[in-house]
Amino acid sequence: DGGITQSPKYLFRKEGQNVTLSCEQNLNHDAMYWYRQDPGQGLRLIYYSQIVNDFQKGDIAEGYSVSREKKESFPLTVTSAQKNPTAFYLCASSGGVTQYFGPGTRLTVL
Amino acid sequence: KQEVTQIPAALSVPEGENLVLNCSFTDSAIYNLQWFRQDPGKGLTSLLLIQSSQREQTSGRLNASLDKSSGRSTLYIAASQPGDSATYLCAVRQDSAGNMLTFGGGTRLMVKP
Numbered sequence: 551d552g553g554i555t556q557s558p559k560y561l562f563r564k565e566g567q568n569v570t571l572s573c574e575q576n577l578n579h580d581a582m583y584w585y586r587q588d589p590g591q592g593l594r595l596i597y598y599s600q601i602v603n604d605f606q607k608g609d610i611a612e613g614y615s616v617s618r619e620k621k622e623s624f625p626l627t628v629t630s631a632q633k634n635p636t637a638f639y640l641c642a643s644s645g646g647v648t649q650y651f652g653p654g655t656r657l658t659v660l
Numbered sequence: 661k662q663e664v665t666q667i668p669a670a671l672s673v674p675e676g677e678n679l680v681l682n683c684s685f686t687d688s689a690i691y692n693l694q695w696f697r698q699d700p701g702k703g704l705t706s707l708l709l710i711q712s713s714q715r716e717q718t719s720g721r722l723n724a725s726l727d728k729s730s731g732r733s734t735l736y737i738a739a740s741q742p743g744d745s746a747t748y749l750c751a752v753r754q755d756s757a758g759n760m761l762t763f764g765g766g767t768r769l770m771v772k773p
Binding site for chain 2: 591638640642649652654
């Protein structure tokens, strides 16, 4: 069953803590993306990776970090430097034509 | 920098109505435009993709049109049903090299039985 999985579905974080969101795909796609969505708004690009061991900042990369050590995996770390991390985070992958999205992780800072 | 706007932000209609969702973009030099559906708390599902050389695409009760020169796209939903209730997002891709998408803010649709 091919697709994109994100875990956990819900995540709670205390202020000052770093947390890592998981994104895995078995679609054999080269490109992967992380987006942030705030209530009632569209998606904003945080980071993207076109190939293993390479990634670039998107429009709102400050306070986030990523790694791309394997083709299937693109984890996102939300660091304590991110001032307002409460949001819905979506991961996507692409084989060239369109992007396929995971189910999302809702992060809440307590 | 490309900016994508969707109007209205929210729409409530009775079941059976035909409706139109609007999407506008500031830079007409796009590669393609895509409409997505998002159910509450879920990821995005692609509905229709229109290449820059195309004028429209159809899938079932959905029809999307593209007027690149005026920077506009519309999503037409015929005979709306309660199951169509969701947020609809449009996104534009700027070039053929990288698959980077710029999203609009979405239109939240409620179809009442």
